[in-house]
Structure formats: C-alpha cells, structure tokens
Amino acid sequence: MGGRVALGCEVEGGSGEASARRYTWVAARGRLEQENEPAAVWVAPKTPGLHQVGVLVQEGNSQVKQTVMLHVHVPTPEDLAALMKEGDWKQAQERTLAEREAAEAKLAALGEVVAKRETREDRLRAYYALEDLAALQLDEGRYEEALRSYEELLGSHLETDPKRKPFLAGKASALFVLGREDEALGVYAQAGDENLPMSHYYAGLLLEGRGQLPEALEAYSRAAEANRWFADPLLRQAQMMLRQGRSAQEVVELLIQASPRFGRELLLERLATDPQFAAVNQALTASGRAAELEERRPIETRLPEPPKPPEPGRTAVITPEP
Structure with a gap:
C-alpha cells in the first residue's frame, strides 16, 4: 500500500524537543522518517510495544548515532480505511488477518516439532524445523526469538563448518535490528x-558512521546488487563516491547502469525529494543524462521454449538415451 501511514511512534522518556518527536513509517521504502526532519533508518517491528532502537540520524554531512525508545502502535482501522476504497479495505483486512493467523499457526506447529526430541529421528526433524522457525520469526519481526533460534542452530555446528554461514547471516540481521551494533558487525x-x-545496508550505515569508508562503500555496493526494490544503498554508494573524490561522470554512469533494477521514477523521486542526496542529484542534473535512466525491467520468469518439431517433409533424428 502506498502513501504514508502514521503509526504514532513517539520517543519515550525524553524531554523538551526530543519527547515531542513523531515518526512516520514509509512502508513503500522500508524507512523510518522524522516528519520534516533528517531521516533515521530503522526496520519497524510488526508487533506493537516499547522497543529500544539504534538509529543513525543524518545531520548535514555527518551521521549521529542515537538510541531511542519507541512505543509502536499499529494503525487503527480508521487510519487505513481512510487511505483505501471500502471494498479494497475490507479485502485487505481479511487478507491481513488470514496471513497473520496462518503465520501464527505455522509458528506454533514448528515450535511443537522443535520441542519434541525424544528419538534420533525427532532430533533430526527438530533441527530442520528450527531452521524454518528462525527464518519465520525473523520475517515476522520476532527478533529476540529469532536470535535465540539462530544461536541454537549455530551451537549444533563446529565453528569451522561452512554450513554455519546462513545461520550467521540470520543472527546478524536480528542483531542489526535490535541495535547491538558491535556484535552485529562481528557476525556480519x-x-x-x-x-x-x-x-x-545496515553494515554500510554503521561503517560509514565509524569512518570506515572503503568497507562502507563495499557494503552499500553489495546491498544495491542484492536488493532490487530498495534504492537507498545505491544512492548512498553514489554519495560516498562523490565524497571520496570520484568523478561525477563515474557516479552518473553508476546510476544509469543500475537504473533497470530500481526504475527511473523511483530514482528521480528519491533524488529530488531527499536533501541528503542533493550532491548526487546535482551531478546527474549537470550531466544532462537524466533521460538515460531506464524504467525497472521485470524479473525474467519465463521458462526456456521447448524445441520446435521438425518441419514437414524432414526426418527427425532420434538418438537413444545413454
């Protein structure tokens, strides 16, 4: 669903201006923004409650680390209904409820399999169920639970076992969202x-804030290559290249080459509306090459075409199977 949905996220325990800050979740971009203020990057949890969040706030050309307590409320039905037609809202409400119920049922079923470890076969099934459970907990915003599940999975492998790496990746993701920065970077x-x-992307933000610019640039590059729907890593990569003295021509070429993944409209909108990318926008405008940006290309999903039958009047040669 497009547009901005105010979740009523307020900083708890502050005073003065800090306690009056309100945040707006921009669902389509995967970001948390302060209204009329510099952006603070965050992944919103899917469950309401009080959350301690580590954020990086852009202030001019520098980034400032903050730890805030956010009290997250889900939007009311009236908030969401105002953004949608009545029929669409009803359908979306039914779908969301069904999806949540299905996720809860799957979590419970996996938990039962994980808990049963009486026989060797039970323990084997529990291992694979725990792997699925950890991934689902991460996807559902249950980061503390996901962290415990990934730590248990890691405990079943030797430290030299390459099969640990996917579990390390899940653990790193949970640690980043929980604001445990040093641990997250180590596991990452x-x-x-x-x-x-x-x-x-989170690693890039932290590394940039710590002045480790080459490592941050590499992290942004990897994030941009891996995520087709989130342009911020690409734009931060371009911004850092300019700060490091790379030519504007090189930066513009990067944007043009990457535009099929993200789309012309998304890139132009982000550059025009977000002041933190003003230098990148200026470089693209001055180059006169903005028209070369391409719209996003669809992911190729078609299967290879089957071989054509022989033309009439010709003999098909059939080779025996080996």
Whole structure:
C-alpha cells in the first residue's frame, strides 16, 4: 500500500524537543522518517510495544548515532480505511488477518516439532524445523526469538563448518535490528556472502558512521546488487563516491547502469525529494543524462521454449538415451 501511514511512534522518556518527536513509517521504502526532519533508518517491528532502537540520524554531512525508545502502535482501522476504497479495505483486512493467523499457526506447529526430541529421528526433524522457525520469526519481526533460534542452530555446528554461514547471516540481521551494533558487525563479517541485503545496508550505515569508508562503500555496493526494490544503498554508494573524490561522470554512469533494477521514477523521486542526496542529484542534473535512466525491467520468469518439431517433409533424428 502506498502513501504514508502514521503509526504514532513517539520517543519515550525524553524531554523538551526530543519527547515531542513523531515518526512516520514509509512502508513503500522500508524507512523510518522524522516528519520534516533528517531521516533515521530503522526496520519497524510488526508487533506493537516499547522497543529500544539504534538509529543513525543524518545531520548535514555527518551521521549521529542515537538510541531511542519507541512505543509502536499499529494503525487503527480508521487510519487505513481512510487511505483505501471500502471494498479494497475490507479485502485487505481479511487478507491481513488470514496471513497473520496462518503465520501464527505455522509458528506454533514448528515450535511443537522443535520441542519434541525424544528419538534420533525427532532430533533430526527438530533441527530442520528450527531452521524454518528462525527464518519465520525473523520475517515476522520476532527478533529476540529469532536470535535465540539462530544461536541454537549455530551451537549444533563446529565453528569451522561452512554450513554455519546462513545461520550467521540470520543472527546478524536480528542483531542489526535490535541495535547491538558491535556484535552485529562481528557476525556480519563472519557470514560473508550469505548476508541478507538489509544486513549489507545496515553494515554500510554503521561503517560509514565509524569512518570506515572503503568497507562502507563495499557494503552499500553489495546491498544495491542484492536488493532490487530498495534504492537507498545505491544512492548512498553514489554519495560516498562523490565524497571520496570520484568523478561525477563515474557516479552518473553508476546510476544509469543500475537504473533497470530500481526504475527511473523511483530514482528521480528519491533524488529530488531527499536533501541528503542533493550532491548526487546535482551531478546527474549537470550531466544532462537524466533521460538515460531506464524504467525497472521485470524479473525474467519465463521458462526456456521447448524445441520446435521438425518441419514437414524432414526426418527427425532420434538418438537413444545413454
């Protein structure tokens, strides 16, 4: 669903201006923004409640680390209904309820399999069920539970076992969202190429904030390559290239080559509306090459065409199977 949906996220325990900050969740972009203020990057949990969140706030050319307590409320039916037609709202409400019930049922079923470990076969089934459970917990925003599940999975492998890497990637993702920065970066480094796209992005933000610019640039590049729907890593990569003295021509070429993944409209909108990317927008405008940006290309899903039958009047040669 497009548009902005105010979730009523307020900083708890602050005073003065800090306590009055309100946040708006921009669902289509996967970001948390302060209204009329610099952006704070965050993944919103899917469950309401009080959450401690580590954020990086852009202030001019620098980023400031903050830890805030956010009290998250789900939007009321009236909030969402106002954004949709009555029929669409009813259908979306039914679908959301069905999806949540299905997820809860699957979590419960997997939990039962994980808990039963009486025989060798039970323990084997529990291992694979725990793997599915951890991934589902992460997807459903149950980050503390996912972290415990991934730690249990990691405990069943030797530290030299390459099969640990997907579990390290899941653990890193949970740690990033929970704001445990040093731990997250350490696990992220161990997971390597198995890291999830958003982990690359969060690592880039943290590394950039710590002045580790080459490592941050590499993390942004990996995030941009891995995630076709989120343009911020690409734009931050372009921004950092300019800051490091790379030519505007090189940066513009990067945007043009990457545009089929993200789309002309998305890139132009982000550049025009987000002041933190003003230098990148200026470089693209000055180049006169904005028209070369392409719309996003659909992911190829077609299967290879079957071989054509022989033309009439010709002999088909059939070779025996080996």
